[in-house]
Amino acid sequence: MRVLQVGAGAVGSAAVSIAARRDFFESYVVADYEFDRASAATPDARFTAAALDASSSAAVTELCQAHRITHVLNAVDPRFVMPIFDGALAAGADYLDMAMSLSTRDGVKLGDEQFAAAADWSSAGRLALVGMGVEPGLSDVFARHAADTLFSSIDEIGVRDGANLVVSGYDFAPTFSIWTTIEECLNPPVVWERSRGWYTTEPFSEPEVFDFPEGIGPVECVNVEHEEVLLIPRWVEANRVTFKYGLGTEFIDVLRTLHKLGLDSTDPVRVGGVSVSPRDVVAACLPDPARLGPRMTGRTCAGTWVRGTGLSGEPREVYLYHVVDNEWSMREYGHQAVAWQTAINPVVALELLATGAWKGVGVLGPEAFPAAPFLDLLTEYGSPWGLREER
Amino acid sequence: MRVLQVGAGAVGSAAVSIAARRDFFESYVVADYEFDRASAATPDARFTAAALDASSSAAVTELCQAHRITHVLNAVDPRFVMPIFDGALAAGADYLDMAMSLSTRDGVKLGDEQFAAAADWSSAGRLALVGMGVEPGLSDVFARHAADTLFSSIDEIGVRDGANLVVSGYDFAPTFSIWTTIEECLNPPVVWERSRGWYTTEPFSEPEVFDFPEGIGPVECVNVEHEEVLLIPRWVEANRVTFKYGLGTEFIDVLRTLHKLGLDSTDPVRVGGVSVSPRDVVAACLPDPARLGPRMTGRTCAGTWVRGTGLSGEPREVYLYHVVDNEWSMREYGHQAVAWQTAINPVVALELLATGAWKGVGVLGPEAFPAAPFLDLLTEYGSPWGLREER
Incomplete structure (x- = not known):
């Protein structure tokens, strides 16, 4: 296996630090728009740094060909999904990402652009494993399991996501890409029901307090647009699928205000002699989540709550979850918990593809594969998951 | 009198529409960074449009000399106070503004830079009448009265400022320059007390509900940094001087959030290949207050509340105020109420200087002049003021 990882930001550099402890790959190219950032992320001689403009599918193809890449791991903002996805297929490589192609206000859903190309991937005998981070990703594996x-x-x-992370020294410091957080939180949340199919609601709808495990405790969660709602119903039988994010009141208030002022917009505005996207300006004003690790304390939890009928016909309700403590991830890997938790999952998936434990062609979600090998290997990596009976 | 007005924005264009109905001046040059905006604001042959970079005092001086200007009226953002103020003195012209030189975080107060030049203005026999809008301006005249x-x-x-204006069709639409509103609301508010002199407090301190007249009703007001607190104690005897602005809960929340995210900052940030000031981006995302008039309804009130001992030794408490109804100002002048209310006062002052009813040299506030001629002429302009006994 010869890997090209696109992106050496918070998640990308954490993925490299995890892969560096494994031996399932032959070579591993780390590419970033800034060569220095890619270079800083490469820990040993098995890794090569490269400069890449991820908005150019031709550049992705060219880099794949130059390094005889077999698997492309996309670790950049979801804005760049389509050029990387297309560039990998043109190069005859398999592809993995942690976020899917974006929705639009005229009815194009998350991942629609990628699923539209499914036949091309199948006929080429190539695999695009989409949504293979922690959420989407591990959450989908939990649904399959x-x-x-x-x-x-x-x-x-x-799917229910919550944390009790605190960042000291800042009035406001999101622990994950604000660009992506705005995108997923301010787009109309999507819900799937067997009788209605996919439909959208108002942002921050259906608030509920969910009690997260391992000391995190109760957090207010609201509906958010997320890939699992688009992925799970394609492969797992259920009557309803939702995603709720434990944003907390302060974060919801900030996002509402950004929206009210038009500062969430990605359409450029003229300021003096230049043109900028307001959302990029918001991101530029906030601290880089990749550098907050030393100032963070607490835990983050990703998981999947399931209600239905158990194997003996009894009513059953469980929460399958994965918790990362920031102090642990900083000490063990030097990466903050949210980025590290996202990054471990595509590395586990790459290893399953390398060993042949997972195989497939076309555009597939994590729930299209058997869950047990994934959950076992995750535990072998030193990061076990948990199951809580809810009733 | 030969006037140069610098700025043809919301307030500047309203000032021209008011001056156009009077005959106290010989000529009136309207200058703006954008010539087309200046040109659009000139209503008849007595007015001349010009292009001017207000950040250049040399350019201000040159334009004054070219048109033999006797009085410069500054109607742009307070960022440009010093170059216009300096440029007017160099040209031997008198000067008026509606906001004073800015404070800094290292103890320089509003107007300090201008008062530091007072001896130069006095020795040149020239007048700088500073803070001559509605607030500061008419509010200072009320204190004198x-x-x-x-x-x-x-x-x-x-001083107490409140409104019940509503703008239809926008989630959030400030009725006054957001740049200036951020500046005055997020800087530490200044308070003056006889025993302590000037001191600052936390933003949004000492909230109180003030009941505004003419149907506006109760509005939550908080301390804000404003020129009156710096001006009134220099000429009027009192034990304490404050300024409170009826921001309302929603606006306070927006300003707090902008501050929390660093979006109030004027220090440029790098975004992609360009450098922009976050506060300028916020302003660029919001609608232009000059164009909101047709969508606005309601009234705005500026006034001065005074408590002390009356002329017969009785306890007395009054509110002297001026209310403008947006429907009226749009119908009569085609300008929205907040801008129009600011603009009428420097035009009245110019007329008092033209007739000799007001005269002086040096750097003076509105309260350095007799109040009666101003209040009478304001009424003659068709915009009377009111007095409410508070006890």
């Missing part, structure tokens, strides 16, 4: 081993039928699957 | 005709001694003078 619940359907295969814990339930005879499922009523509702709800 | 109270001290001269209503009170034997004054305990406290509190």
Whole structure:
């Protein structure tokens, strides 16, 4: 396996630090728009740094060909999904990402552009494994695992994400890309129901307090547009699928205000003699989440809550989850918890593809593959998952 | 009198529309960074449009000399106070503005830079009449009027500004320059007390509900940095001077959020290949207050609340105020209420200087002049003021 990873930001550099402890790959190219950032992320001689403009599919193809790449791991903002996805296929490489192609206000859903190319990937005998981070990603694996081993039928699957992370020294410091957070939180949230299919609601709809495990405790969660709602119903039987994010009141208030002022917009505005996207300006004003690790304390939890009928016909409700403590991830890997938790999953998936434990062609989500090998290997990596019976 | 007005924005174009109905001046040059904006603001042959970079004092001087200007009226953002103020003096012209030189975080107060030049203006025999809008401006005239005709001694003078304006069709649409509003609301508010002199407090301090007249009703007001607190104690005897602005809860929340995210900053940030000031981006995202008039309804009130001992030794408390109804100002002048209310006052002052009813040299505030001629001429302009006994 010869890997090209596109992006050496918070998640990308964490992925490299995880892959560096494994031996399933032959070579691993780390590319970034800024060569110095790629170079800073390469830990040993098995890794090569490269400069790449991820908005150019031709440049992606060219870099793949130059290094005889077999697998492209996309670790940049979802804005760049399509050029990287297209560039990988043109180069005859398999492809993985952690976020899917973006939705638009005229009805194009998350991932629609990628699924539209499914036949091309299948006929080329190539695999695009989409949404293979922690959420989407591990959350989808949990859904598969619940359907295969814990339930005879499922009523509702709800991905629930929450944390008790605190960043000292800043009035406001998001622990994840603000660009992506604005995108997923201010777009109309999508919900899937068997009888209605996919439909959208108002931002921040259906608030509920979810009690997160391992000391995190209750956090207010709201509906958010997320890939799992688009992925899970394609491969897992359920009556309803939702995604709720534990944003907390302060964050919701900030996002509402940004929206009210038009500062969430990606359409450029003229300022003096130049043209800028307001959302990029918001991101530029905030600290880089990749550098907040030393100032952070607390834990982050990703997981999938499932309600249905158990294997013996009993009512059952479980929460399958994965918690990362920031102090641990900083000490062990030098990367903050949210980025590290996202990054470990595509590395595990690459290893399963390298060993042949996972195989497939076309455009597939994580729930299209058997869950057990993934969950076992995740535990072998030193980061076990948990199951909490809810009733 | 030969006037150069610098700025043809919301306030500047309203000032021209008011001056156009008077005959106290010989010629009136309207200058703006954008010539087309200046040109669009000139209503008849007595007015001439010009292009001017207000950040260049040399350019201000040159334009004054070219048109033999006797009075410069500054109607642009307070960022440009010093070059216009200096350029006018160099040209031997008198000067008026509606906002004073800015404060800094290292103890330089509003107007300090201008008062530092007072001896130069006096020795040149020239007048700089500073803070001559509605607030500061008419509010200072009210303080003078109270001290001269209503009170034997004054305990406290509190300028209080509130409105019930609503803008339809926008989630959020400030009715005044957001750049200036951020500046005055997020800087530490200044308070003056006889025993302490000037001191600052936290933003949004000492909230109180003030009941505004003519149907506006109660509005939550908070301390804000404003020129009156720097001007009134120099000429009017009182124990305490404050300025409170009826921002309302939503606006305060927006300003707090902008500050929390660093979006109030004027220090440029790098975004992609360009460098921009976040505060300029916020302004660029919001609608132009000059164009909101047709969508606005309601009234705006500026006034000065005074508490002390009346002329017969009785406790007395009054609110001297000026209310403008947006429907009226749009119908009569085609300008929205907040801009029009600011603009009428320097035009009245120019006329008093033209007739000789007001005269002086040096750097002086509105309260350095007799109040009666101003209040009478304001009424003659068709925009009377009011007095409410508070007890």
